[in-house]
Amino acid sequence: MSFSYQIKSYNEYKEAYKKSVEDPEGFWADVAQNFYWRRKWDTVLKWNFKEPRVEWFAGGKLNITENCLDRHLEKLGDKPAIIWESNDPEEKPRVITYTRLHKRVCQFAQVLRNNGVKKGDRVCIYMGMIPELAYAVLACARIGAIHSVIFGGFSAQSIADRLEDAQAEFIITCDGAHRGAKEIPLKSVIDDALIGNKVVKRVIVYTRTRTPVSMLKGRDVWWEDEMRIVSEGLDVPQGINFGEVEIMDAEDPLFILYTSGSTGKPKGVVHTSGGYMVWTNYTFINVFQYQPGQIHFCTADIGWITGHSYILYGPLSAGATSLMFEGIPTWPDAGRFWDIIDKYKVNILYTAPTAIRSLMGFGLDPLKGKDLSSLKVLGTVGEPINEEAWHWYDEHIGKKKCPIVDTWWQTETGGTLISNLAGITPAKPSWATLPMPGVQPILVDESGKEVTEKDDQGMLKGNLCIKAPWPSILRTTYGDHERCRTNYFATYPDLYFTGDGALKNEEGFYRITGRVDDVLNVSGHRIGTAEVENAINMHAGVVESAVVGYPHDIKGQGIYAYVIFSGRHVDPELTKKDILATVTRIIGAIAKPDKIQFVSGLPKTRSGKIMRRILRKIAEGEISNLGDISTLLDPGVVDEIKNGKI
Ligand code: WT7
Numbered sequence: 001m002s003f004s005y006q007i008k009s010y011n012e013y014k015e016a017y018k019k020s021v022e023d024p025e026g027f028w029a030d031v032a033q034n035f036y037w038r039r040k041w042d043t044v045l046k047w048n049f050k051e052p053r054v055e056w057f058a059g060g061k062l063n064i065t066e067n068c069l070d071r072h073l074e075k076l077g078d079k080p081a082i083i084w085e086s087n088d089p090e091e092k093p094r095v096i097t098y099t100r101l102h103k104r105v106c107q108f109a110q111v112l113r114n115n116g117v118k119k120g121d122r123v124c125i126y127m128g129m130i131p132e133l134a135y136a137v138l139a140c141a142r143i144g145a146i147h148s149v150i151f152g153g154f155s156a157q158s159i160a161d162r163l164e165d166a167q168a169e170f171i172i173t174c175d176g177a178h179r180g181a182k183e184i185p186l187k188s189v190i191d192d193a194l195i196g197n198k199v200v201k202r203v204i205v206y207t208r209t210r211t212p213v214s215m216l217k218g219r220d221v222w223w224e225d226e227m228r229i230v231s232e233g234l235d236v237p238q239g240i241n242f243g244e245v246e247i248m249d250a251e252d253p254l255f256i257l258y259t260s261g262s263t264g265k266p267k268g269v270v271h272t273s274g275g276y277m278v279w280t281n282y283t284f285i286n287v288f289q290y291q292p293g294q295i296h297f298c299t300a301d302i303g304w305i306t307g308h309s310y311i312l313y314g315p316l317s318a319g320a321t322s323l324m325f326e327g328i329p330t331w332p333d334a335g336r337f338w339d340i341i342d343k344y345k346v347n348i349l350y351t352a353p354t355a356i357r358s359l360m361g362f363g364l365d366p367l368k369g370k371d372l373s374s375l376k377v378l379g380t381v382g383e384p385i386n387e388e389a390w391h392w393y394d395e396h397i398g399k400k401k402c403p404i405v406d407t408w409w410q411t412e413t414g415g416t417l418i419s420n421l422a423g424i425t426p427a428k429p430s431w432a433t434l435p436m437p438g439v440q441p442i443l444v445d446e447s448g449k450e451v452t453e454k455d456d457q458g459m460l461k462g463n464l465c466i467k468a469p470w471p472s473i474l475r476t477t478y479g480d481h482e483r484c485r486t487n488y489f490a491t492y493p494d495l496y497f498t499g500d501g502a503l504k505n506e507e508g509f510y511r512i513t514g515r516v517d518d519v520l521n522v523s524g525h526r527i528g529t530a531e532v533e534n535a536i537n538m539h540a541g542v543v544e545s546a547v548v549g550y551p552h553d554i555k556g557q558g559i560y561a562y563v564i565f566s567g568r569h570v571d572p573e574l575t576k577k578d579i580l581a582t583v584t585r586i587i588g589a590i591a592k593p594d595k596i597q598f599v600s601g602l603p604k605t606r607s608g609k610i611m612r613r614i615l616r617k618i619a620e621g622e623i624s625n626l627g628d629i630s631t632l633l634d635p636g637v638v639d640e641i642k643n644g645k646i
Pocket of ligand 1: 259304305306380381382383384385406407408409410411412432498499500512513514515521524525526
């Protein structure tokens with residue numbers, strides 16, 4: 001496969017960008033015709049941001065898995081689609097060719113059909129990073145079921161909330177998952193999530209860890225048994241053809257992925273098939289400058305959008321080899337990524353700044369004797385990268401020979417919106433740089449006016465919005481379209497608001513400065529402060545709490561919680577542990593506060609609003625310059641909080 005739409009020079013980028021803005025329909029029709037459509041679209045784009053309503057390739061019919069699998073079989077059938085590396089370095093790797101992947105996906109699609117899954121049904125997937133997770137996701141897509149993958153670190157309560165919101169009737173899980181030295185009892189967490197649930201009809205369980213699990217009669221079935229029925233041709237209901245794909249409208253939902261916002265409850269971001277396919281493919285090929293035959297290693301978990309777009313759909317739709325890793329970067333030691341790169345001769349490494357910072361902390365020893373010369377392109381995603389980490393990545397991993405792409409995007413954007421193109425457009429440490437073709441960023445002030453006034457360094461600074469839709473913009477938030485409108489399209493009329501702040505320099509490069517809403521980015525994971533507060537407040541002794549972020553050397557941001565506690569308080573350290581246990585139970589360990597400070601009151605305005613600005617400054621250690629506190633109901637509480645800072 002060669003890609004006619006791969007941008008080959010800075011000039012070509014400029015031309016493509018210009019055309020994408022002047023004639024978006026012509027531009028995207030040219031790209032989209034490189035895919036396999038069962039029926040061509042009637043219109044390329046219809047949209048308004050008021051409702052909002054966005055339709056790409058309306059009238060077009062396709063199945064994304066035919067684009068990720070079937071169309072490659074003839075030429076790339078024997079080529080690895082997925083190379084899987086176990087958590088355990090001693091365990092044999094698994095190499096899944098396109099032919100094999102196609103077969104497994106078709107078989108599991110049939111399993112889903114046998115179990116009553118139909119087009120449009122929601123299927124929740126809660127598995128570790130094993131090839132069967134990829135089969136499960138793609139099998140859903142093959143039959144038009146809407147997958148909703150939940151990261152293995154979320155608690156039973158979080159799963160229960162998501163199941164309820166999605167009204168999911170089906171779950172695919174494992175007995176357990178390996179992550180470093182830990183074993184996560186996935187099925188047991190699912191069992192807890194299902195207490196009282198009346199909607200889920202079927203749970204399919206794959207055996208990974210051989211942890212004992214309870215299998216409920218009539219509800220739970222083993223993956224292996226179900227696959228045997230299909231592969232041995234036993235008992236397949238009549239009239240259903242093996243491997244037959246569901247032909248989807250371009251705008252039919254492909255998946256739901258839950259993500260945190262500034263309110264208490266996570267939102268189910270909905271992506272559809274046509275636009276999402278085109279965008280993940282286009283950005284994969286252009287940002288990483290993917291060359292046929294290369295091995296791409298994205299270290300994200302498929303429980304997050306990065307894994308959806310750049311382990312599965314982007315690379316597979318391009319016929320690439322995607323390396324899937326079950327474990328963690330620091331187990332059994334901090335050289336694990338480098339071992340994997342050496343072992344498989346990885347060409348593209350895509351990881352998070354938090355991982356780079358954490359590995360930097362181990363010094364250069366873990367790199368000794370590791371041959372990283374296969375690397376051609378490096379990428380980062382998920383949070384701003386500090387210059388120190390950028391230079392370490394450049395020097396010690398890329399050996400100053402690999403372009404680094406800093407890709408800015410979000411769950412809601414489906415794929416990368418702002419990034420340099422590897423080796424094609426200029427890189428600038430800690431800058432995401434230029435928008436992809438089709439992406440029209442604009443910086444606005446609080447009132448929504450475009451920022452035009454430059455600071456002394458010639459920079460514009462404002463809230464980052466996007467003026468027009470790109471193919472993989474979210475279409476709705478599941479079950480609540482109004483929530484989608486108010487969250488993303490109502491802050492500034494006729495603009496998509498990202499929730500991020502940004503700078504723009506004289507070259508037109510963007511630098512993302514971080515969230516401007518009450519959303520934290522902890523180790524590249526999105527966590528809403530309101531969500532953490534709700535969880536803390538569930539603890540019986542807690543009266544009220546306020547959560548803010550503070551700079552953290554490795555995680556990027558840490559979680560700082562101010563808690564008013566009225567319960568029995570024999571030992572504050574024990575109470576803290578109880579609160580952490582509560583957060584772990586309600587959300588998951590990823591949301592545990594790094595610091596908890598007990599306070600007798602919170603700084604509030606006369607109207608009762610918590611002044612988070614003050615709490616943030618104290619958590620950041622900026623104690624001397626708190627700004628105006630005269631509007632507070634009880635300014636005295638600020639001194640107490642300052643004195644008790646941890
Ligand atoms: C938020 C989105 C993108 C997939 C993984 C995270 C932050 C993301 C960058 C970057 C600076 C970044 C933003 C964004 N972010 N990439 N390259 N530079 N910040 O997806 O969980 O939806 O989080 O991550 O703040 O809004 P997500």
